[in-house]
Amino acid sequence: MRLTPEEVDHVALLARLKLAPEERERFTTQLNSILEHFEQLQQIDTTGVPPMSHAVPMSNVLREDEPAPSLSPEEALRNAPDQEGDCFRVPRVIG
């Protein structure tokens, strides 16, 4: 097996996911079977092949930096689960 349950825990922490014990077990098995299928990629010679990140060649897509209206604080906050004044409220960040 490539991925151990401990590595799954580490990845879950990086992804900010709190997995239930049965989820952790299931994901370990499933991710390993998926990764095993992916091994075939390692057989392909990609020496000197540039990576493709976009389908259409484009670079330096820039626009003028012009001021324009944006969302009002009320609109921006309307969907927030918790807010106070003009701010999003979250649990304490600094311990």
Add this chain to the structure above:
Amino acid sequence: MTCPEQSRGSGRRDTGQEQAPALHEMTAHELSELLASKKVSAREALASVLDRIAEVDGEIHAYVRLTREVAEQQAGEIDERRARGEELPPLAGVPLALKDIYCTKGIETTCCSKILSGFVPPYDADVVERCRRNGLVFVGKTNMDEFAMGSSTENSAFGVTRNPWDLDRVPGGSSGGSAAAMAASEAVVAMGTDTGGSIRQPASLCGVVGLKPTYGRVSRYGVIAFASSLDQVGPITKDVRDCALMMNVLAGYDPRDSTSIREPAPDYTKALVPDAKGLRIGLVKEFMEYQGHRVDPEVDRAIAAAVDRLRQLGAECGEISLPYLNCSIPVYYIIAPAEASSNLARYDGVQYGYRAPDSGGDIIEMYSRTRDEGFGAEVKRRIMLGTYALSAGYYDAYYLKASQVRTLIRRDFDRAFEQFDVLVGAVSPTVAFRLGEKTDDPLAMYLSDVCTIPVNMGGLPGMSIPCGFSGDGLPIGLQLVGRPLGEEALLRAAYAFEQSTGHHKRRAHRIQDSNGRRSAVGRA
């Protein structure tokens, strides 16, 4: 003109003919003629669609949210403007089904995820603005796999959608609600998105027309992101002419999407020529066979017959092998989850959507519980896969390697387009599979995308049109793939094929429930 009340119940017009289709059954081009000549009103067309939804959507569940009030207001405005003698765009007054992935100002948008429950966007996606400008009437939001991650619409937080041709089978995914809405005439036109086949595969499994345009041809602004280098918006319609008409609405440059192509969009209806003379069409071996496994015999035969038909219509047909397409599945399931893990980091319970209650005083705990409770299993699986592929020590082995192989896939396609104008093959290796058949085996589900994924890897336009039926009466789709910005060649080949065969006229028409057995009845 009849008043809306009189048309309720069937939506059928009194034309003196037995088989005049009801308004909801019509294509957009049929309906728009009647609207333009004031033979019917937009309100009547909407009423017919809403009645149809009331009749069948309890069984099919194509919609997760109806927007009746918005629709009635839009239809009313169109009727008033027309009555005043205003010149209106071709699709003004045509009822539209929107996948629940587009931001719609003032209308709840959830991507069929619990984590976005209650989210009411403060702005419209570019494509939604375009639809409003063109007078389309928003019937509702359609079901989809959560965050467009899936091939069966079974990953929705709102329950499954059933295939109108056989209610025990999936409609495909992720745009399964939009495709089912077209197959069951629960709207006149629909829209989906396609990251690895999410327009073409459900269109194929539901026997309707779906087009994924060239990456960058349609703006992604305001479309909830899954994998940004692959996502593309496109129409799902009842026939090829409607597909072209919808492309005229959707395509064009948008400065708010930095990947939007700065080319003016053509009039796509000009491509609708009923022959394929001079088109060079190549059957791609890898669309018919994956690592030695051939597509189902019935699919195989239908595609072979379609190629013969295209030859009769004047196309020069040949075959070609593009070996790197066989690597598309691992490449896609590295790249798409990697991009998704980054895109979905924004769902943290702070700015919008769901936040886990009683998360205590710790912010990491709040983030982690919100995301665990808010995301479904497939989304979490892909976030895990993507996070792993991008994590320290694995980037070169997975993401970089996959991106390099992506280049090789594109080079294979470029080589094919030196010989051919359009490539063809299967859309799906099988007809619609049964509900629950693949839900416990993610890899088996991933493999069902084998014919559609290579096209997203190349950023190319791809289309699915009905090309036949299995012995059980389930639809089979033909895939057509074009050069970058080669949508017109696809539409031409598709139109010529459609007009000469008539498969598109067969629709899942009535839903019958005899002796408790669920079944759908197709109409010849």
